[in-house]
Amino acid sequence: xxxxxxxxxxxxxxxxxxxxxxxxxxxxxxxxxxxxxxxxxxxxxxxxxxxxxxxxxxxxxxxxxxxxxxxxxxxxxxxxxxxxxxxxxxxxxxxxxxxxxxxxxxxxxxxxxxxxxxxxxxxxxxxxxxxxxxxxxxxxxxxxxxxxxxxxxxxxxxxxxxxxxxxxxxxxxxxxxxxxxxxxxxxxxxxxxxxxxxxxxxxxxxxxxxxxxxxxxxxxxxxxxxxxxxxxxxxxxxxxxxxxxxxxxxxxxxxxxxxxxxxxxxxxxxxxxxxxxxxxxxxxxxxxxxxxxxxx
Amino acid sequence: xxxxxxxxxxxxxxxxxxxxxxxxxxxxxxxxxxxxxxxxxxxxxxxxxxxxxxxxxxxxxxxxxxxxxxxxxxxxxxxxxxxxxxxxxxxxxxxxxxxxxxxxxxxxxxxxxxxxxxxxxxxxxxxxxxxxxxxxxxxxxxxxxxxxxxxxxxxxxxxxxxxxxxxxxxxxxxxxxxxxxxxxxxxxxxxxxxxx
Numbered sequence: 001x002x003x004x005x006x007x008x009x010x011x012x013x014x015x016x017x018x019x020x021x022x023x024x025x026x027x028x029x030x031x032x033x034x035x036x037x038x039x040x041x042x043x044x045x046x047x048x049x050x051x052x053x054x055x056x057x058x059x060x061x062x063x064x065x066x067x068x069x070x071x072x073x074x075x076x077x078x079x080x081x082x083x084x085x086x087x088x089x090x091x092x093x094x095x096x097x098x099x100x101x102x103x104x105x106x107x108x109x110x111x112x113x114x115x116x117x118x119x120x121x122x123x124x125x126x127x128x129x130x131x132x133x134x135x136x137x138x139x140x141x142x143x144x145x146x147x148x149x150x151x152x153x154x155x156x157x158x159x160x161x162x163x164x165x166x167x168x169x170x171x172x173x174x175x176x177x178x179x180x181x182x183x184x185x186x187x188x189x190x191x192x193x194x195x196x197x198x199x200x201x202x203x204x205x206x207x208x209x210x211x212x213x214x215x216x217x218x219x220x221x222x223x224x225x226x227x228x229x230x231x232x233x234x235x236x237x238x239x240x241x242x243x244x245x246x247x248x249x250x251x252x253x254x255x256x257x258x259x260x261x262x263x264x265x266x267x268x269x270x271x272x273x274x275x276x277x278x279x280x281x282x283x284x285x286x287x288x289x290x291x292x293x294x295x296x
Numbered sequence: 297x298x299x300x301x302x303x304x305x306x307x308x309x310x311x312x313x314x315x316x317x318x319x320x321x322x323x324x325x326x327x328x329x330x331x332x333x334x335x336x337x338x339x340x341x342x343x344x345x346x347x348x349x350x351x352x353x354x355x356x357x358x359x360x361x362x363x364x365x366x367x368x369x370x371x372x373x374x375x376x377x378x379x380x381x382x383x384x385x386x387x388x389x390x391x392x393x394x395x396x397x398x399x400x401x402x403x404x405x406x407x408x409x410x411x412x413x414x415x416x417x418x419x420x421x422x423x424x425x426x427x428x429x430x431x432x433x434x435x436x437x438x439x440x441x442x443x444x445x446x447x448x449x450x451x452x453x454x455x456x457x458x459x460x461x462x463x464x465x466x467x468x469x470x471x472x473x474x475x476x477x478x479x480x481x482x483x484x485x486x487x488x489x490x491x492x
Contacts, residue, residue, distance in 0.1 A: 001315040003297060003361040025359060029339055032357040035316045036337040045315060049362050095466020096444070097354045098339050181465035182340055 004046045009131075012051050012158060017133040020155035022046040026054070026069045027101030029094065030110045046158075054105070054160070064166055065129075068105025068159045075104070083164055085171030085190050089120040092175045095182050105159045108144065111151040111210075118145070118211035119190035120173050122203030125165040132156040138163065145210035169193035170284035172277035175205070176261075176269045186261040189249070189273035193281050198222065198231050202274070207253035207266045217248035217274070234286040242275060249274035301363050303327060304373025310360070319363045320344045320355035323370060331371040331439045342467035345440035346370045347377075352447045354466075371439035374446055378420035381450060422446045425484035426477075433471035441467045445481045453488055455481070 004022060006012040016022055022044035025031045034040035048054055054069030057079065064082050066075070072090035076099070080087040086104075093099050093116050107115040108128060118141070127138040130153055141162070144151050153159070171192040177183030188205035200221045202214045224241045225231055255266035299310045299322060310326040318337075323329045323346070333343035337356045344355040347369035369377050419427075422445050432438050441464065448455055448463040455463070460481050469477060 003315040003359070005361060005364070025362070028357045028359055028362065029354075032318060032359060033338040035359075036318065036356060041316070045359060045361070047359065047362055094339065095342065096463060097342060097345055097352050097466045098357075100351045101353050101357060181462075 001042065002044045004044055005050055006046070006048075007050050009051050009053055009160070012046065012048060013131060013133050013156075015046055016158050017156045019044045019046070024048055024109060024158055026103045026106045027071060027098075029098050029102040030106060030112075048105075048158075059166065062166055063163045066104060066162045066164055068108075068161055069103050072099035072102050072104075082166045083120075083124065084167050085120040085124050085173050085192055086117060086164065088171070088173040089116045089175075089188075089190065092116055092173070092177075092180075092183070092185075092188075098182075104162055108141075108151065108159055108162070109153075111145055111149050113145075113148055113208060113210055114185045114188075114206040115211065116175065116185060116188065116205065119188050119203030119205040120171070121162065121164060122211055122213050123171060123173075123190035123192040123201045124167065125192075125194075125201060127163045128159060129161040129163060130157045131160045132158070136160070142213055148209050165194075167192065168196040170281040172280050174273040174277050176273070184260065187253075187255070187266045187269050187273075189270055189277055191274070191277045191281055193285055195231060195285065198226055200225070202249060202252075204249070204252060204270055206260075207255040207270050209254065212252060212254075214249040214252035214274075217245050217252060220248055221245045221278075236286070237278070237282055242278060245278060246271045246275045297361060299360050299364050301366050301368055303329065303368045304370060305376060313360045315359075315361060317360045318356045319346070319348070319358035319360055319368070322360045322363070323355060323368070329370050329372050333436055333439055335436065339466075340468070341437070341440070342444065343437050343440040345443045345467065347443060347447060352444055369443070371442055374423065374442055375418055375420045378422070378446060379418070420446060421488055422449060422481070422484040425480045425487065429476050429480035429483050431472060431476040431480035433469075437467060437469040437471075441469065441477060445477075445484065448481070449485055449488060454485060457482075 004015045006015050023042040024046045026048045048069055054067045057064055057066045057070055059082055072093050075090045076087050093102055104117045107117040121141045126141040128141055128144050129138050139152060146152055173190045175188040176186040185206040187207045190203040192201050200218050202218055204212050250267045250271035253267045253270050255263040257263050297313050299313045301308055308327050310322050320332055320334055323332055332346055332355055335341045335343045339354040339357045345352050346355045349366050422442055426432050444464055444467050452459055460478055
């Protein structure tokens with residue numbers, strides 16, 4: 001095994017081009033487990049922790065460009081306002097020690113259907129910036145995952161950053177597990193209200209081969225909110241609307257039975273989380289968070 | 297490969313390190329510092345918790361090469377680390393005055409010499425509190441808990457119970473039922489508060 005230690009981004013891309021089998025390592029919270037248990041013996045490890053720009057984030061008017069190497073702890077501490085859904089999800093990752101090392105870039109690279117960041121990214125709206133010596137491209141996060149632990153990256157590409165839409169309304173994240181800490185999701189759900197575009201987006205984790213959006217549910221709720229004038233009135237949601245949204249979210253799952261839970265349980269739990277998180281976000285919206293001033 | 301790092305204030309050099317080796321393995325098997333414990337090797341148990349450039353991490357999930365050039369504090373250096381911290385705090389209150397009751401000449405207060413091998417180090421407040429509260433049973437989880445708890449108190453000298461529970465959520469103990477560990481952290485916080 002060789003340990004490649006690029007000092008900058010260009011050097012990292014050159015190393016990946018020269019050694020396409022190199023396994024990138026940042027926080028090590030996934031990669032080191034595989035090496036410790038001898039599940040993986042890569043020819044090259046490509047350490048990205050020395051590439052300083054990966055650990056930076058910058059906010060513009062509409063988006064946050066989150067460097068692939070920013071650890072979860074800093075997302076929780078520094079980006080709670082801009083990215084509330086992702087900050088909530090980050091808070092459910094592992095333990096403090098894991099959050100001090102683990103990164104969203106690593107979560108995407110591992111592409112586990114249970115990755116905690118993924119539902120929040122799907123709900124907020126995000127694009128993954130990947131690069132190689134051949135150039136840079138941006139991939140909508142819903143097109144990034146291709147299967148269980150599989151993604152669209154070419155062998156010479158590395159994840160540089162994630163461009164995430166800044167919250168313009170309330171966001172929530174919910175996760176089912178056997179305890180609060182050190183838990184891989186049985187299933188997870190994220191919802192984001194986007195009052196500026198009058199849309200609702202969702203993300204479901206660990207209930208399909210990849211993280212997915214419940215698109216039908218989003219479209220149904222968006223139309224119901226629009227037609228009923230709810231964005232302007234801030235009125236309580238009609239229970240029948242909530243019920244239909246919940247059904248459609250559960251219906252968007254394609255879960256399996258495994259050691260953590262059954263398919264039926266996951267589908268049910270996603271529905272419960274959809275109802276609760278929609279309730280929380282809509283309450284927050286009604287109370288004025290993210291809503292422009294109403295007419296007197 | 298060769299890996300250089302500073303552990304508990306002393307420079308170390310490890311040779312013939314395998315590229316897939318963890319920082320934990322280097323500490324325990326190459327540098328003769330077996331205080332950090334090896335249990336789950338997957339970041340679940342926290343018994344290998346060390347400070348890497350100040351940040352609590354699971355040493356089993358840090359590749360040795362990633363620790364090149366870094367500053368590591370393990371449980372073996374916790375007493376010195378705490379002593380140095382209280383020296384700095386004292387220095388901030390009475391600048392220029394050496395702290396009383398400490399060995400060494402004036403001017404070494406802020407950066408006390410690390411304890412030499414073979415010398416019995418005084419305990420960090422959190423270590424003494426673990427003993428006094430009966431928070432140690434088999435002791436396997438203790439080094440990780442001590443490093444984690446010490447960092448919590450450094451960051452937050454007066455933590456709520458919720459703060460303590462969250463900070464220690466990545467450290468498993470199979471003996472104590474955690475109650476006495478929580479007591480110990482409260483005790484250490486109370487004592488540190490009194491001292492200031």
